[in-house]
Amino acid sequence: MKQITMADVAKLANVSKSTVSQYLNKRYDYMSEETKKRIEKAIDELGYQPNFIARSLKQKSTATIGVIVFNILHMLTTQVLRAIEDVCQERDFHVIVCNTDDDPEKEKKYIEMLRAKQVDGLIIFPTGKNLELYEKMAEEQFPLVFVDRMVPGIPADAILLDNHKAAALAVNHLVEHGYERIGIVAPPIVPHVIPRLERIEGFKHALAEKGLPVMEEYMVGMEISRIKEGLTQLFSSDCPPEALFAINDLTLMEILNFVKDNNIRIPDDLALISIDDVPFSNIYTPTLTTIAQPTFEMGKKAAERLFMQIDQKNEHHQQILRFPPTLIQRGSVKQRT
Amino acid sequence: MKQITMADVAKLANVSKSTVSQYLNKRYDYMSEETKKRIEKAIDELGYQPNFIARSLKQKSTATIGVIVFNILHMLTTQVLRAIEDVCQERDFHVIVCNTDDDPEKEKKYIEMLRAKQVDGLIIFPTGKNLELYEKMAEEQFPLVFVDRMVPGIPADAILLDNHKAAALAVNHLVEHGYERIGIVAPPIVPHVIPRLERIEGFKHALAEKGLPVMEEYMVGMEISRIKEGLTQLFSSDCPPEALFAINDLTLMEILNFVKDNNIRIPDDLALISIDDVPFSNIYTPTLTTIAQPTFEMGKKAAERLFMQIDQKNEHHQQILRFPPTLIQRGSVKQRT
């Protein structure tokens, strides 16, 4: 199956390659109607399809961006990705998607290969551990946007949730409904995972604001697989929490699993609020009070910022955008009597 | 930021471009240790990064495939996609993801643009409406795999669920638990959406096998947004179904919504079984009996079939692979007394 090239079209239409090129790029300014017709005819007679790779080589633009995420299976990722793709679709850009599983090595490889493939920009949910690489891209002014996490010290755009506010929303909502012994459940707290840190920090801060003590034993921070144990222990203590704040959907799932196994009634025995508005929040019994991230807006903005950088390759100022979370009141937190 | 090319490396290392090229492609057979050293030095002194686009132009391979789906937000899609990406990762291939929203026009555009970008193959969840395009690809022996739906008449590989079996699994499970008045809930039945058709067909067939009548009024097939109304009507009849079979996760959600609004107790008032093992099936009350698709296996196989075609560009025989569904017994179907 031989590729049909511009040369073939040119020959058949009896014009030069350059003329065909002009035609394809709609530079009709000086082209006679007749040549146009002839070229058009030749094109569909041969079923000619332009080769973008060749064009990219010349034009230094592939109309392709890379999106590097931890895991496309996470809801946040999927939704952000969808929004990014929508923006790209409008501009006839394509999106290459890569999963790192939060492994810095994979991230490195992807960044390098995608750049070798000359993608026009990169949107990254960063592992945070490839400092040199991030730095290099920033220095070179390579279009780059971080999402979900940022990397301190790297002057790149970042699209984040306002994590402090999210935590405050949760705490305040609980406190206003009469809860005082509030626990928080999170994956392990590691220094480079900014959102977790910020959410915990926000939690403590909000508690303090409300004049409530921060109880270390109410803070469960461990591997997802161990959370159920952690909860078991916590709830076998003399004075278990009256309310739980799950900092993301994964921890929420573990909590729901735990309460199911232990016949803990929500919200009667335990109030529950979480960040990430899971798809079943409305159909679960009780319905789940959550704090939603504006995932689509975030994805859209990420793409827009990236295109801004792609368009004006000149100086561009870093922007750290924090998106406001939304409290969605449902049934897992009730007014205490 | 000027691109650094092989020529620059060659100059600095005092060798020719071809030697550098050899080096990069690890054709060390006849290269002196010294030249190797010099080239290596030059490369990292300049921070040289090869340009894959240029290489692709020459080699007619981009190490990139396209995956065209309806909507990345659907769980099935996301999981299949993840499996595909994993296989690609092993072969240093990249994946371009496109959402069609089941719109044939978008699909057409994507197929054409991706082919123009010279992707090495395409995995498509087809809308089923671009016959000429599919045909053209098949004729040209362009590497192509359909997933989820197949397109009758197009000799391309297809990875599907064994829909008949899935429906039979559901019906038999219900019948064996003492249910006879079984309803089915589906999106609109349109001729080109094979899985829906097959599931309904399988449903009728299984019912017949069990000697049960097929009740037209128990078959709800309508737009997702109207399903709740449909159910309301169905359940206000004299003789509503005792069990419901949701043919996918979307319809399941509507049913759950409906039962919640109407205080219908599952499984006491109504048994429920569905295709697609939703993430909350284990934590919902009751836990949900589902029929799972082997999504990861399907994605993996899709990628493998595609690579098979990519590798041996010669003759290749169409294969329609039907994957077996798995019944996961949980709490939404109980033994009737």
Add this chain to the structure above:
DNA sequence: TTGTATGCGTTATCAA
């Protein structure tokens, strides 16, 4: 063991 020349399919510059 390494270098020269040519081609991949476009686009861009400049002539004609």
Add this chain to the structure above:
DNA sequence: TTGATAACGCATACAA
């Protein structure tokens, strides 16, 4: 209004 010709960055056959 159109055509030659030279890039783009790399790979490869062949020569040296």
